[in-house]
Amino acid sequence: MRPKKQKKEVKKQEEPSETHSHDDDASSGSGAEMKEFSNAPSTAASTAPKHIAHGEYIYDINQLYDTIIKMNNPNYAGNPSLFWGKIKLNIKTRSLEDLRRKFHELNVTLRQIGLDEEKSFVDERILIGERLLQKDYQPFLVQYAKRGIPSTLRCRIYKKILYSDVTQKEVDNFHNLNDQFQRWEAAIDDILYADIYQICNDDKYFIFQDMIEQCVLIFFRDRQILDMMKSKPHAPIICTSSTERIIGAYPPNGVVPVKKFSSYFAPICFISNSKEDCYYIFRAFYCKYICYMNSISSHP
Helix, strand or coil, rough: CEECCCCCCCCCCCCCCCCCCCHCCCCCCHHHHHHHHHHHCCCCHCCCCCHHHHCCEECHHHHHHHHHHHCCCCCCCCCCCCCCCCCCCCCCCCHHHHHHHHHHHCCCCCCCCCCCCCHHHHHHHHHHHHHHHHHHHHHHHHHHHHHCCCCCHHHHHHHHHHHCCCCCCHHHHHHHHHHHHHEECCHHHHHEEEEEHHCCCCCCHHHHHHHHHHHHHHHHEEECHHHCCCCCCCEEEEEEEECCCEEEEEEECCCEEEEEHHHHHHHHHCCCCCCHHHHHHHHHHHHHHHHHHCCCCCCC
């Protein structure tokens, strides 16, 4: 890491002259004004680093897929030419009946939050959710979430399900990581900024740009994540000193960012009441579930 450079000040655009004729405004018309506004670049796009224009990234999902289809199983005794799919690995998958039993809450005969928005049904689900939150028993909340969580309860229930309650210890850790982010610039920061600006250049997420930027950059400085992940997406890159002494992994969290990594993070912003809530919900969610999406593993 290297000390962070100070950001250059952006000069404010000069205001139009007061001597500007009102007749000119009238002749230009509202259509010209609308055309001029639509052609103006968005804030995210105009402040984006050069990496966006050049499309630079470390790897993307297509490259991971290409790696998987090139893998073969030398221990397989059958005829590989009989495979219907492109992936030649013999990974055990659940049968259709197994999937129906495991996800029986998705049966069309059961109502779901997000699909069935009748007020009586939503009010009933909110009442049940509040009672379960008072009991504070995680298995009950997991079962409750399988039929959808009302938007007013999502932040509180997700924190309980993922064991990501924010105490003073977590708040102090968040501010400590933020201080490191403010003081030191990492080698992958430019790539992360490019990824963040690309995701935030969207009408759904641009209002969360500050939250996404801060939390994503902090995520890749959090050393606890390497030990928390259920599955490592890749072998950690080990760093050594000049004396060959191991000093840790790089990035510090042990994760090399995939293209559009920020898109995993962005939806959590809608349900979070603060940056700390958003960060710790996503961290727990990534370490328990999302880490498998970029891993080559036989885990079901």
